[in-house]
Amino acid sequence: MKIMQLTPGTGHFYCGSCLRDDVLGRAMRRMGHEVTVVPLYLPQVLEEPAEVEPEVHMGGINMYLQQKTRLANYLPRWVSGMLDRPGLLRWASKRGNLTEAADLGEMTLSMLRGEHGHQSKELDRLVSWIDESARPDVILISNVMLSGIVRRLKAALDRPVICSLQGEAPFLDSLPESFSKAAWGELRERVKDIDAFVAVSESYGSLMVDRLGLGARGAKVIHNGLDVSELDEHPRALAERRPQTIGYLARMCRDKGLHTLVDAFCILKARGELPAVRLSVVGVRLKEDEAFVEAQRDKLRLAGILDQVSFAGNVARSSKLDFLRSLSVLSVPATYGESFGLYLLEAWGFGLPVVQPRHAAFPELLAASGGGSLCEPDDPASLAAALEELLLDEAKAQGMADSGRRAVFEHFNADRMAQNFAELCESVRQKRAPSA
Numbered sequence: 001m002k003i004m005q006l007t008p009g010t011g012h013f014y015c016g017s018c019l020r021d022d023v024l025g026r027a028m029r030r031m032g033h034e035v036t037v038v039p040l041y042l043p044q045v046l047e048e049p050a051e052v053e054p055e056v057h058m059g060g061i062n063m064y065l066q067q068k069t070r071l072a073n074y075l076p077r078w079v080s081g082m083l084d085r086p087g088l089l090r091w092a093s094k095r096g097n098l099t100e101a102a103d104l105g106e107m108t109l110s111m112l113r114g115e116h117g118h119q120s121k122e123l124d125r126l127v128s129w130i131d132e133s134a135r136p137d138v139i140l141i142s143n144v145m146l147s148g149i150v151r152r153l154k155a156a157l158d159r160p161v162i163c164s165l166q167g168e169a170p171f172l173d174s175l176p177e178s179f180s181k182a183a184w185g186e187l188r189e190r191v192k193d194i195d196a197f198v199a200v201s202e203s204y205g206s207l208m209v210d211r212l213g214l215g216a217r218g219a220k221v222i223h224n225g226l227d228v229s230e231l232d233e234h235p236r237a238l239a240e241r242r243p244q245t246i247g248y249l250a251r252m253c254r255d256k257g258l259h260t261l262v263d264a265f266c267i268l269k270a271r272g273e274l275p276a277v278r279l280s281v282v283g284v285r286l287k288e289d290e291a292f293v294e295a296q297r298d299k300l301r302l303a304g305i306l307d308q309v310s311f312a313g314n315v316a317r318s319s320k321l322d323f324l325r326s327l328s329v330l331s332v333p334a335t336y337g338e339s340f341g342l343y344l345l346e347a348w349g350f351g352l353p354v355v356q357p358r359h360a361a362f363p364e365l366l367a368a369s370g371g372g373s374l375c376e377p378d379d380p381a382s383l384a385a386a387l388e389e390l391l392l393d394e395a396k397a398q399g400m401a402d403s404g405r406r407a408v409f410e411h412f413n414a415d416r417m418a419q420n421f422a423e424l425c426e427s428v429r430q431k432r433a434p435s436a
Helices: 016-030 060-068 070-074 077-083 086-095 105-112 120-133 144-157 168-173 177-193 202-212 258-271 287-302 317-326 342-349 362-369 380-392 394-410 414-431
Strands: 002-008 034-040 138-141 161-165 196-199 245-249 278-282 309-312 354-357 372-375
Touching (some): 060 077, 105 144, 105 177, 138 144, 144 177, 161 202, 196 202, 245 342, 258 278, 287 309, 317 342, 362 394, 372 394, 380 394
Parallel strands (some): 138 161, 245 278, 354 372
């Protein structure tokens, strides 16, 4: 099959959805499918070289300008083309505030309106390029926020579209109320254009089926998978990893619960049962995260333990693998409805147990893997107790780590994910045979 993946990029930092889509594309190519990955808005940032279209479509600068002024629609093509250059888009992504929903309501709603939105010119260019260069058998869109482009795509190409559901709800719910309500309403209409939906977890699928009004159409659950080819054949036992280290692997922001983990670490150190334990924090820190991260450092400094905590930014893949090999346990106590959490698979793959909040997808994934413990959400004392239990009982922790690793090889792996996607692609293709 010829499959096209449309995936928004971030410009300058790693994102779980991009990494998952990259792993999926690689695995489907190994199966013999022809997969074209097309970055939208900003260049993709991936951990290793990938087969991605070099050109960014619906570039973020042009999209922004068209939102702000109609004059942008009259820019000569050579000018708008220069604004889509990957280097310029990366530069702009580092200087713009790209993640604060409070500032993005109007533009989000316009993009969901697709052919009726301010960015319809960019949508037409994307459709023309696909029609002329790569007419696929099936189109995959990375999330439902891209549903605004589907009606125009299908009218021109007559190809089925499959949409992944992964992490949209927290962003939409954090928009200003008027924009959030309008965006959900627009989505409930736009999803009628989509042929099938894939949820990354049962819990998130149930939520989105309800919020989008999908009813009996539902969403097929295909858990995310990890490429196991790079995993250590025999990861070091937890008892050999010294000093004992708690790890955090996510964006350094409030939504991911870094503050909860820092508070829990302070509690652990004050108890004195684990005097040598350390905390290692790895993840991107965006401009809007600076004050929050400094506040966490201030707490640690006040407690006299800042020297026992390390912070590292958007590390390269080799450094991330070394980081995972050094840990005793991993925790990303997200405060919101996390749809999955690729960091769980990475921890399990490298022989680590996890401690996660008892909400969102975490109970489902830990039940399926046996790879860790649950604590109460947004509760530093509960998190500290769960971490302490595993750090003091290394036999129990090792059993959870071994169980999580088996789950990755048996279920949460890239080949299984790709096989399930390929079967769904073939199914929708047969149900909706194209006219051309």
